[in-house]
Amino acid sequence: MxxxxxxxxxxxxxxxxxxxxxxxxxxxxxxxxxxxxxxxxxxxxxxxxxxxxxxxxxxxxxxxSDSLASALGMNKFLSLRLFRDAGLRIPHTLLFMRSAWCNDSKRIIQKTLHYLHFPLVVKPNREGSSVGVSIVKNKEELAEAFGNCFSFSRDVLTEEFIKGREFTCGVLDHGWGESAYALLPTEIIPRVSHFFDYRAKYEIGGSFEVTPPVGLSRTIMREIRDTAVRAHRLIGASGFSRTDFILDENGKLHTIEINTIPGLTGESLLPKAASAGNISFSELIEKIIHAALFRYGKNFDF
Incomplete structure (x- = not known):
């Protein structure tokens, strides 16, 4: 496309x-x-x-985004720490290396359960499309999830499970950070899973998206958009990005991760959000291109 x-x-x-x-x-x-x-x-x-x-x-x-911002965005642990230090609310998160798991898997499980309680989330630190993400409810599932993630990832995260509504918000800019602006947020309602995992993302009918969300206060809507822009600027993203959130049952917004190359198919979340803001797919592509032209100091007349 x-x-x-x-x-x-x-x-x-x-x-x-x-x-x-x-x-x-x-x-x-x-x-x-x-x-x-x-x-x-x-x-x-x-x-x-x-x-x-x-x-x-x-x-x-x-x-x-450039290589540094891309690497930072892909590394969930580092980007979350950056967001936390800037005052954004994030899940309680632990990072473990494959070498530590191979040396003493029981200790890794013990340390996880010392700081976190079931249910909890296990995910690779540097993978996209929710590959390998699972919600575990006991020690057996935790060990299995660790083993699965470490089979293809050298570092793995465990996070507190936050029950609530899932949202995502796209951001565009004109080639420099201060020009960043948010598109309308989207609420994601998974149909085939308990959360927006790989199946929910890529199976036909795997999820139901609502742009803009229904029954969301203007204050929360503004917080989602403002936080998405802050995340975009904090990691130095350029052109476009998309940040995922969970709004917990107490009305608190948690930043989950940022994606510096969101999907660009007809069924992808960013183009759908752009369309809801009267930006066609072709116009979205042009905006991404012109942001890059500005970043490199060029003004080609095509």
Whole structure:
């Protein structure tokens, strides 16, 4: 869908990167094919700053956040600590390394239960699309969740489970942090899971989204939007981002994580929120491109 939108205005060249990180066009050669790279990748390689560093090393301008902001956004533990230090409310969170788990798994479980109580959340620290996220209710499920996450992730988070309503809020900017502004928030109501996990995100009918949310006070609506903008600025995001929240049963808003490359399909949350604000998909893509042009100090007349 991104490619179709780009083709309306620009000459495009497809660049594919396989799971091993191999490019079908070497980054050093991209300058012969394109003026700019539009990044629409997902997964660790596309979102953790790796692709961005490759492009930076070869002096190729690109859309979205730079390598540092991308890496920070992908690292849930570090970004949450940054948010907490800035005064945002976050879940109580612990970080464990695979080496510690392999050396003494019982101690990891004991430490988790010393600080957190069931039910609790286990998730990889640096994965997107809610891959590997689970809610556990006892020691057996906790051990299984740790084992599953450590099978593909070197660091894993445990978090307090916060019962409440799930929201997400997209942010756009014009190429610099102070220009950031929030789109309308979206409430996510999972249908196939207890929370917005991988199945709820990608199965047809896996979730029900409402933009803007129904029955939400103006004060909470404003808090969600303001906090999304703050999160965007705090990690140095550029162009666009999307931040997830939970509003607990006492009306307190908790920041869960930020996504520096939100989905850009017709069914993705950011384009739907943009549409609710009368921004078409093509206009959204143009806004992302022009933010990148401004960031690099260029004003191309296409």
């Amino acid at each position: 991104v490619l179709d939108a780009l083709k309306k205005t620009y000459e495009t060249t497809n660049v594919f990167i396989d799971r091993a990180g191999k490019w079908n066009i070497h980054p050093a050669d991209l300058k012969f094919f394109a003026d700019y790279a539009f990044i629409a990748l997902h997964g660790s390689y596309g979102e953790d700053g790796s692709v961005q560093r490759e492009l930076e090393d070869h002096h190729i301008p690109y859309t979205g």
